[in-house]
Amino acid sequence: QKEVEQDPGPLSVPEGAIVSLNCTYSNSAFQYFMWYRQYSRKGPELLMYTYSSGNKEDGRFTAQVDKSSKYISLFIRDSQPSDSATYLCAMSEWAGGSYIPTFGRGTSLIVHP
Amino acid sequence: DARVTQTPRHKVTEMGQEVTMRCQPILGHNTVFWYRQTMMQGLELLAYFRNRAPLDDSGMPKDRFSAEMPDATLATLKIQPSEPRDSAVYFCASAPETSSYEQYFGPGTRLTVT
Numbered sequence: 001q002k003e004v005e006q007d008p009g010p011l012s013v014p015e016g017a018i019v020s021l022n023c024t025y026s027n028s029a030f031q032y033f034m035w036y037r038q039y040s041r042k043g044p045e046l047l048m049y050t051y052s053s054g055n056k057e058d059g060r061f062t063a064q065v066d067k068s069s070k071y072i073s074l075f076i077r078d079s080q081p082s083d084s085a086t087y088l089c090a091m092s093e094w095a096g097g098s099y100i101p102t103f104g105r106g107t108s109l110i111v112h113p
Numbered sequence: 114d115a116r117v118t119q120t121p122r123h124k125v126t127e128m129g130q131e132v133t134m135r136c137q138p139i140l141g142h143n144t145v146f147w148y149r150q151t152m153m154q155g156l157e158l159l160a161y162f163r164n165r166a167p168l169d170d171s172g173m174p175k176d177r178f179s180a181e182m183p184d185a186t187l188a189t190l191k192i193q194p195s196e197p198r199d200s201a202v203y204f205c206a207s208a209p210e211t212s213s214y215e216q217y218f219g220p221g222t223r224l225t226v227t
Contacts, residue, residue, distance in 0.1 A: 031214075032214035034214065034215075034216075036218075041223075042220060042221075043117075043204055043206075043218035043219050043220050043221050044156070044204070044218045045218070046215065046216065046217060046218075049214060049215060088156065092213075092214040095169075096168045096169050097163050097168050098144055098161060098163055098168060098208075098213040099208075099212075099213040099214035100158065100161070100169075101158070101214065101216065103155060103156040104155075105155040106155065
């Protein structure tokens with residue numbers, strides 16, 4: 001079993017829909033939880049990060065962490081065609097003098113007009 | 114605005130040739146990471162540095178890959194000799210000292226080894 005599991009999709013939704021993206025993990029040592037967006041042929045772009053359990057909101061994006069269930073989610077409200085991209089979750093633990101991330105494989109999201 | 118830069122953006126080379134990829138981290142970031150991304154494996158951590166010192170390179174094939182930070186503004190990843198299985202996109206990311214979980218990625222170097 002991989003440390004971080006993420007459904008690759010693709011997830012196809014109509015414009016304006018609420019999107020839910022999820023990851024599960026097995027390593028209890030993870031402390032920080034990140035979401036990255038990656039457009040085709042571009043580098044991953046950090047969207048949000050959260051520490052421990054709880055919710056964090058930034059505009060149309062809400063990140064949610066449930067450490068007891070080892071489950072994290074990213075919600076996108078009022079989705080737009082420009083949100084079409086691959087979304088990668090990442091989780092970091094402290095090791096060897098730095099926070100070291102483990103990435104999910106990414107979920108491909110398609111928002112159609 | 115501050116961003117990580119990588120050169121070259123694309124590289125096509127023949128098997129057996131040496132490949133050098135360069136990265137300029139964001140000014141003031143003291144932690145630098147090298148990743149490789151493929152369809153099969155996703156994003157894999159190859160090596161990382163803090164204050165120019167290598168902390169871990171266990172993700173790299175030691176016999177052919179090497180990573181260095183000659184100075185605070187330049188990180189390099191070298192493959193010698195290159196093989197077709199090295200074909201991938203190589204990303205560099207940098208992070209500030211107080212929040213190394215907050216990584217900022219460069220645009221990547223797309224490497225094709227024929």
